[in-house]
Amino acid sequence: MLTINVAVLLVVIVVLRLRRRTQARSRSDERMTVLIVLALGIILAPTEVGQDLAAFLGQLVSSVSQAAQ
Structure with a gap:
């Protein structure tokens, strides 16, 4: 039986979504x-x-x- 950690799955989805070009995103895509x-x-x-x-x-x-001060 294969189990998938939900957090790992969400990280993969976020990375894949953020790799796309900004110009190609719609408002609904950004909200998602x-x-x-x-x-x-x-x-x-x-x-x-x-x-x-x-x-x-x-x-x-x-x-x-602290380094900026």
């Missing part, structure tokens, strides 16, 4: 991409991976802001 990214965020947020990613991004933003 935003909804998919929001769904991915909701799925990842309560997980350990989501928490680690949030901590990493927080440290990155903090170090960039």
Whole structure:
């Protein structure tokens, strides 16, 4: 039996959608991409991976802001 992690599937979909040229996207296509990214965020947020990613991004933003000062 093959199982697919929903978060991994959404990441693949987001990457494929974002690879397309911006000029080729309609408003409804952009809205769909935003909804998919929001769904991915909701799925990842309560997980350990989501928490680690949030901590990493927080440290990155903090170090960039300190470097800019």
